[in-house]
Amino acid sequence: MQRAGRKRTLQLTAPLWTAGWLVLGFAPNFPIILLGRIITGLCVGFVLAPAQVYVSECCDPEIRGRLGSLPTLSMSFGILISYTSGSWLYWRYLAFFSAVFCVALFVILLPLPESPVWLEAQGLDSNAAVKWLHLSKHAIATVKDDPEEKVAGEPKSLFTREVFFSSAVIKPFKVGFALLIFQQFSGIDAIIFFTVEIFLSAGSSLNAMTATIIVGAVQMFSNGVSTMLVDRSGRRPLLLLSAVTMCVSMLSMGAAFFFEFKHESWMGYLPIISLVIFMLGFSIGFGGLPFLLLGELFPTNYRSQLSAMASAVNLLSMFTVIKSYHALEHVLTSAGTFWMYAGFCAVAFFFVLFMVPETKGKSLAEIEHHFRGKKSKENINLQNVQTKF
Numbered sequence: 242m243q244r245a246g247r248k249r250t251l252q253l254t255a256p257l258w259t260a261g262w263l264v265l266g267f268a269p270n271f272p273i274i275l276l277g278r279i280i281t282g283l284c285v286g287f288v289l290a291p292a293q294v295y296v297s298e299c300c301d302p303e304i305r306g307r308l309g310s311l312p313t314l315s316m317s318f319g320i321l322i323s324y325t326s327g328s329w330l331y332w333r334y335l336a337f338f339s340a341v342f343c344v345a346l347f348v349i350l351l352p353l354p355e356s357p358v359w360l361e362a363q364g365l366d367s368n369a370a371v372k373w374l375h376l377s378k379h380a381i382a383t384v385k386d387d388p389e390e391k392v393a394g395e396p397k398s399l400f401t402r403e404v405f406f407s408s409a410v411i412k413p414f415k416v417g418f419a420l421l422i423f424q425q426f427s428g429i430d431a432i433i434f435f436t437v438e439i440f441l442s443a444g445s446s447l448n449a450m451t452a453t454i455i456v457g458a459v460q461m462f463s464n465g466v467s468t469m470l471v472d473r474s475g476r477r478p479l480l481l482l483s484a485v486t487m488c489v490s491m492l493s494m495g496a497a498f499f500f501e502f503k504h505e506s507w508m509g510y511l512p513i514i515s516l517v518i519f520m521l522g523f524s525i526g527f528g529g530l531p532f533l534l535l536g537e538l539f540p541t542n543y544r545s546q547l548s549a550m551a552s553a554v555n556l557l558s559m560f561t562v563i564k565s566y567h568a569l570e571h572v573l574t575s576a577g578t579f580w581m582y583a584g585f586c587a588v589a590f591f592f593v594l595f596m597v598p599e600t601k602g603k604s605l606a607e608i609e610h611h612f613r614g615k616k617s618k619e620n621i622n623l624q625n626v627q628t629k630f
């Protein structure tokens with residue numbers, strides 16, 4: 242992503258992603274199905290960070306929250322489409338249907354410019370991109386590096402002790418990675434992957450497909466609300482509200498399973514109510530904002546590497562949560578497992594309260610300067626830091 246650029250990384254991934262879905266659709270046996278799943282899974286990892294960084298770098302600070310939340314909103318919309326179409330399409334046809342979106346990704350990217358922030362960092366002319374995107378100078382303001390931070394005119398490697406443990410890198414590294422870990426250990430993917438089991442445990446008469454479609458619709462609605470609010474209320478308030486809501490809903494979910502409420506009473510529907518409230522709380526904050534912050538917190542020179550690393554940690558955490566759910570349920574019981582997730586949500590609340598800075602309305606240069614500290618104050622390119630209005 243750092244060498245090829247954000248746009249080109251997405252474009253190079255699109256054909257491979259299309260091929261993965263076609264392999265899956267035409268697969269004659271299980272090993273080929275597995276190959277198709279591996280290819281599509283790798284492509285998810287390839288596009289997760291570049292898409293978020295690209296959007297964040299191509300908009301003004303005043304609207305970056307709304308536009309930066311669109312990848313997550315689009316993802317939830319895609320999940321809902323898959324749930325809905327999967328209820329009546331044969332799985333091979335669903336794979337072909339998914340390949341159409343990968344082709345569309347490649348075509349839609351053709352007229353779009355490369356990220357002006359990336360062009361600036363590479364020493365290339367960004368004027369055409371800035372003009373096409375109608376950006377203000379505030380949006381592409383940069384932080385000048387100290388001469389000792391460069392080797393032969395190029396930024397030093399991220400993996401040197403001097404760079405990695407510098408305040409400009411290690412502070413946003415801790416915040417960004419922790420948010421993505423908390424996102425997964427809230428139990429979200431256990432809820433999504435085992436929705437049917439939870440609904441059945443609650444004694445619901447809804448069939449499996451209807452249950453998943455309801456969850457997908459709730460998630461998309463909540464992400465839409467978050468997209469509208471993020472530039473008005475800021476990132477921190479939404480994250481705090483999200484953590485509290487998830488914690489309370491997980492506590493009530495655990496209580497419902499622990500006390501085994503009879504299905505004849507309205508309390509028998511507490512697991513379903515808790516699940517819906519959890520999805521609302523998750524989607525309004527922790528669902529999309531950690532990914533938005535990926536494109537905001539990390540310094541320009543190392544944004545590509547750190548975002549890719551963060552995405553890998555996020556996917557690894559997702560895998561851990563999904564694979565550990567049944568084992569935890571066996572050891573801790575269902576109630577104990579949900580209470581454990583509630584504990585992670587409570588810790589996430591205090592982490593956001595004390596560690597996460599507000600980035601609402603700030604340029605990427607101002608955010609980077611915040612983490613660098615006072616000693617780098619003179620290194621901001623003040624000539625470029627102008628508000629749009």
